[in-house]
Amino acid sequence: MSIEAINAVQPGFLPPTWASGLAQHTPESFGSMLVSGWQSADRALQSADTAVADFTLGKDLPPHQVMLALEEARMQMQFALQVRSRLVEGYQELMRMQL
Template sequence: MKINEFTPDSKIFESNSVGNVINKENNDSNVFFTILKDKLNEVNNKQISAEKFTSDFIKGEDVDVHEVMINSEEAKMSMELAVQVRNKIVEAYQELNRMQL
């Protein structure tokens, strides 16, 4: 009796393939963490840039008020997006912890 339509790939059970799959998973997780780190660095750079434009404007340097507002809003929106992404990751992690095996 066939329970489901899943047919495992025979290459999964070979020793080289298992090593390659494990290495591929490690590389995929490293790529994910690298991308996540890079994007968080971009958010940080936007925050620093907005702070610099604001402080330059307050000091009376030649900075257009429109640039200050645009940089501030970009920094604010990127931070809000980062928080929402973090919330989704935490929610997914909590959902995985609630699953029964």
């Protein structure tokens, strides 16, 4: 790599493909992020429930796919409960503050 190639990239300059991707991205509100997280956890739980039901009914579903669906649902649920507990802790901390 030559020095000219390094100098060709100016600080703060983004290639057009990156810049166009950043311009199209709009930040998501906190409330909509929470709702989409809960919906994702709900979909994982429904998927795990469907996988277990299909497996017990004898459909052609490998056991490892059932276990992966159950583990995904478990992890999503744990994450959702952690977020919930952190939100409750934050709310309680705000209520303890004296104005």
